[in-house]
Amino acid sequence: MxxxxxxxxxxxxxxxxxxxxxxxxxxxxxxxxxxEHIRKAEGGVFIQSESEIAAxxxxxxxxxxxxxxxxxxxxxxxxxxxxxxxxMAACELPGVxxxxxxxxxxxxxxxxxQGDYFQATRGGGHGDxxxxxxxxxxxxxxxxxxxxxxxxxxxxxxxAMILADGMxxxxxxxxxxxxxxxxxxxxxxxxxxxGDGKSKFIRxxxxxxxxxxxxxxxxxxxxxxxKKTEVLWDSYLTEDADMVVVAYGTAARIAKxxxxxxxxxxxxxxxxxxxxxxxxxxxxLRALSxxxxxxxxxxxSTGQMLEDVRLALQGYAQIEFHGRPGGAVPTPSxxxxxxAKIYDKID
Amino acid sequence: xxxxxxxxxxxxxxxxxxxxxxxxxxxxxxxxCEVIDELGIRGITIGVPPAGxxxxxxxxxxxxxxxxxxxxxxxxxxxxxxxxxxxxxxxxQGDGDLAAIGxxxxxxxxxxxxxxTVIFINNAVYGMTGGQMAPTTMLQQxxxxxxxxxxxxxxxxxxxxxxxxxxxxxxxxxxxCSVSSPAGVNKTKKAVRKAFQCQMDGLGFSMxxxxxxxxxxxxxxxxDSCKWIDEVMTxxxxxxxxxxxxxxxxxxxxxxx
Numbered sequence: 001m002x003x004x005x006x007x008x009x010x011x012x013x014x015x016x017x018x019x020x021x022x023x024x025x026x027x028x029x030x031x032x033x034x035x036e037h038i039r040k041a042e043g044g045v046f047i048q049s050e051s052e053i054a055a056x057x058x059x060x061x062x063x064x065x066x067x068x069x070x071x072x073x074x075x076x077x078x079x080x081x082x083x084x085x086x087x088m089a090a091c092e093l094p095g096v097x098x099x100x101x102x103x104x105x106x107x108x109x110x111x112x113x114q115g116d117y118f119q120a121t122r123g124g125g126h127g128d129x130x131x132x133x134x135x136x137x138x139x140x141x142x143x144x145x146x147x148x149x150x151x152x153x154x155x156x157x158x159x160a161m162i163l164a165d166g167m168x169x170x171x172x173x174x175x176x177x178x179x180x181x182x183x184x185x186x187x188x189x190x191x192x193x194x195g196d197g198k199s200k201f202i203r204x205x206x207x208x209x210x211x212x213x214x215x216x217x218x219x220x221x222x223x224x225x226x227k228k229t230e231v232l233w234d235s236y237l238t239e240d241a242d243m244v245v246v247a248y249g250t251a252a253r254i255a256k257x258x259x260x261x262x263x264x265x266x267x268x269x270x271x272x273x274x275x276x277x278x279x280x281x282x283x284x285l286r287a288l289s290x291x292x293x294x295x296x297x298x299x300x301s302t303g304q305m306l307e308d309v310r311l312a313l314q315g316y317a318q319i320e321f322h323g324r325p326g327g328a329v330p331t332p333s334x335x336x337x338x339x340a341k342i343y344d345k346i347d
Numbered sequence: 348x349x350x351x352x353x354x355x356x357x358x359x360x361x362x363x364x365x366x367x368x369x370x371x372x373x374x375x376x377x378x379x380c381e382v383i384d385e386l387g388i389r390g391i392t393i394g395v396p397p398a399g400x401x402x403x404x405x406x407x408x409x410x411x412x413x414x415x416x417x418x419x420x421x422x423x424x425x426x427x428x429x430x431x432x433x434x435x436x437x438x439x440q441g442d443g444d445l446a447a448i449g450x451x452x453x454x455x456x457x458x459x460x461x462x463x464t465v466i467f468i469n470n471a472v473y474g475m476t477g478g479q480m481a482p483t484t485m486l487q488q489x490x491x492x493x494x495x496x497x498x499x500x501x502x503x504x505x506x507x508x509x510x511x512x513x514x515x516x517x518x519x520x521x522x523x524c525s526v527s528s529p530a531g532v533n534k535t536k537k538a539v540r541k542a543f544q545c546q547m548d549g550l551g552f553s554m555x556x557x558x559x560x561x562x563x564x565x566x567x568x569x570x571d572s573c574k575w576i577d578e579v580m581t582x583x584x585x586x587x588x589x590x591x592x593x594x595x596x597x598x599x600x601x602x603x604x
Contacts, residue, residue, distance in 0.1 A: 203405065
């Protein structure tokens with residue numbers, strides 16, 4: 001299946017019954033998949049919205065009723081969703097947002113890119129909040145992490161994002177869908193009409209600054225819990241490495257290919273791949289720096305995750321950077337040449 | 348035997364309104380609550396208040412509510428209604444919310460024929476932010492952002508929402524009323540009831556535009572504000588039924604069954 005279709009199928013299998021979206025390349029196959037398949041599931045709703053803004057607010061409304069919800073878009077469309085993502089974080093509404101990144105800034109192009117790392121991991125919209133960000137690097141991970149994203153969004157009652165790119169969305173890979181966990185989302189958080197009981201309201205507006213401050217601290221404590229328990233990463237051949245490449249998503253796939261080539265020539269190079277971009281595997285990377293002192297950050301951007309790597313390594317290791325922004329994607333052999341030059345310079 | 352002919356609506360909380368003296372919001376709130384009570388739908392109703400003066404509507408409506416970002420009420424209401432088709436869902440929106448920042452969401456919810464009810468409060472000004480020009484501000488009307496009066500050449504024309512929405516295929520019921528007189532309030536209540544009934548019967552999108560007083564930002568007395576609606580605003584925004592497909596849709600439904 002194509003990456004976009006894998007996400008759609010995984011979402012439906014995870015119990016997603018409400019999808020709203022607006023066409024934008026390179027994620028259209030996902031919207032089309034949902035149009036065809038979600039309505040076949042009992043209670044499944046698909047709406048082609050008039051804009052990305054409307055889509056995120058539609059899923060926010062459906063989420064408030066207790067439905068499992070998802071929307072998807074690509075970079076410029078994700079800009080428009082930020083108002084709603086901030087609002088969902090404030091109102092503590094779970095939901096999954098998929099960003100199949102393309103070149104930017106502005107309309108950029110429709111080629112794969114990783115230019116939205118800051119937007120995804122720093123909140124994106126206004127206010128003091130975080131979004132859980134998962135970065136799959138294989139078709140299998142697209143399936144697994146999409147399903148996990150729904151569980152994480154529910155667990156912390158906050159939006160979770162799948163951050164992939166045009167390459168991940170368009171490529172075809174075999175996949176095995178795991179069994180979805182049964183959902184346990186407390187009814188007390190759902191808005192379904194008061195019945196004979198007390199009415200409820202969901203809001204993010206807190207005019208009293210003391211109430212608002214406490215709400216912000218409450219969200220902060222939640223984010224601290226996420227940081228403590230939900231960090232995911234992967235490493236490849238780091239045991240004996242003299243140098244480690246840090247990359248995520250498509251960039252990590254390319255880096256893995258490059259490292260395989262260089263290993264054949266005897267270069268001791270490994271890969272550290274963050275899977276959760278927020279929370280960033282800060283402690284895990286820092287632990288690695290106890291024995292490995294040379295790092296190369298590779299991103300399909302001018303250097304965004306680079307800042308998190310610097311924060312994690314705190315000056316205890318040498319960090320080089322290689323970036324291909326704006327939709328440029330190097331081949332593994334091109335990247336291998338770059339890595340080899342840097343590797344040759346280390347002691 | 349005594350008979351209760353007037354009481355506090357069950358769906359209206361016992362909180363003191365924060366609205367300014369002479370404001371039309373509290374009347375509109377009460378009218379909606381009376382209708383919810385009469386239709387017996389309090390327990391299945393979900394409301395979506397806007398950004399603006401009515402952002403605190405959940406302090407007054409004793410029904411489930413969720414706040415929407417500015418202008419996004421109809422999108423959120425669409426999501427709620429599609430997820431729970433047997434609930435009664437309404438959005439409550441001001442003129443800036445509906446006809447400026449949220450025009451796209453309002454237009455397309457109407458065009459999809461979402462089975463929701465929109466209560467549209469038109470007071471020709473942005474109230475909560477301190478009296479700036481609204482899409483429905485009258486020509487020559489002074490606001491803080493049209494200090495010498497709204498000029499067509501610079502600011503465009505007042506947006507006539509009912510006239511525009513009457514052309515949209517998905518709209519079933521559309522009426523403009525005012526709460527500037529007792530007769531107007533009675534008419535408004537009938538219209539709101541008709542709109543909610545339309546939704547309960549599954550007949551599609553309904554919207555009631557309510558011309559409403561904003562004495563504070565109009566810099567008028569409460570009495571003069573009512574007069575201004577009756578004598579000035581209604582010339583630009585004539586009250587009346589702008590679209591009523593209820594009977595036709597019912598007939599169709601009967602023909603099919």
